[in-house]
Amino acid sequence: MAEITAAAVKELRERTGAGMMDCKKALAENNGDMEASIDWLRAKGLAAAAKKAGRQAAEGLVGVAVQGTKGAVVEVNSETDFVAKNETFQEFVRNVAQIVLETGSDIEALNDAAYPGGGTVAEKLTNNIATIGENQSLRRAAVLEVSQGAVVSYVHNAAATGLGKIGVLVALESAAPAETLQALGKQIAMHIAAANPLALNAEDLDPALIERERGIAQEKANESGKPANIVEKMVEGSIAKFRKENALVSQLFVMDNKTPVAEVVASAGKDAGSPITLKAFVRFQLGEGIEKQQSDFAAEVAAAAGQNKAEPVA
Known part of the structure; x- marks a missing residue:
């Protein structure tokens, strides 16, 4: 042999x-x-x-898993939304979310991790592609953990338990009762799903993003024809507003649309008799950042037949 x-x-x-x-x-x-x-x-x-493997995968599912004070979220893509309803695919996403709790967010390590029943995660994914008949890809993963408190998960547009289009994790550090943290975490996670904050605090916002917004604000302010010192104040005012509206702690809580999230957390801690710190959050929305290909079905059929699509008649 x-x-x-x-x-x-x-x-x-x-x-x-x-x-x-x-x-x-x-x-x-x-x-x-x-x-x-x-x-x-x-x-x-x-x-x-x-x-x-060459087909674009921009649909699929986001899966979440929580164990103790640790939570994980993963995005697995497929070509069509139909696959998200497939039980084999759902089971895979659910299992991978559990595996992320152990391996962490590194995709290479995740691919090499053992999959329940034998083989690796990558091998199971390859087998699923062959079985289901669509390209699929393990896109990204994240883990949050606190030393004391809770990591709370929420799934929006759920296709099954722990699986959906948007997955959110919220990390709350506190000695407050578990039921208090779970209730607060769920509400904040729902807020995050709806409001899509870009960072926890204003100072955590991407500097490149701030500079881009500054350029846009500068251009708008210049068109006002006002003196330079007024234009500068207009630009700084626009940036301050952008920071406030896109940092989680300063966003107005969607439940009442008037109280900043930071105050909601502080109030909950006061009521519980123990300070609560909002440590971190993760929000995965299915397919975000993937530019979906626009298909011309008629052109595809013509190409398959070895013909060129007819030019319109003048």
Whole structure:
């Protein structure tokens, strides 16, 4: 029997997109013959993932998991929203969220982590692509943890328990009763889902984003025709407003639209008899930042038929 080298397994995996263990088995079954192994994987339906890898995946699910004072959120993408209703896909996202609690947010480490039932997360994902018939990708993950208190999760537009279109984690550090922290955390998480703050505090906002807003404000102020000193005040006023509206602690709580979130937290701590600190939050919205491709179905059909789309008649 031919020796199965790591290099051969790597090459077969790259050429077929199949899982590492499947590639190793294919080579073993075919005495190390690369082409025969490719055919073997194709026959088993395990090489199909390679053909789907180029398709854009911007749908899917966001999953959350909480254990003790630690919470995790993960985004797994698919090509169509239909896959989000698939039980196999849902189970995968749910399991991966649990695994993130142990591995952390590093995607490479997450891909290499053991998956329940055998193999790795990456291998399970590859098998899912072949089974479900759509490209899927493990996009990002995050973890929040507190030494004392609670990490509370919330899912908006839930497709199933802990799975949906928007996933939020809120970290509250306090010695207050668990039920108080859970109730407060849930309300703040719902606020975050709706208001989409860009940072916890104003000073945490991305400097590049502030400079971009400053440029826009400067251009608008210049068009006013007012003196330079007035223009400068207008610009600074616009930036102050932007910071206030996009930092979580200074946003007006969506439940009453008048109380800053920082005051809501302080009030809850006072009522509970123990200070509550809003330490951090994470908000994942499915597909954010992915530029979805616009498909011209007629052009695709014409291309598949080897024809050019007809030019309109003048």
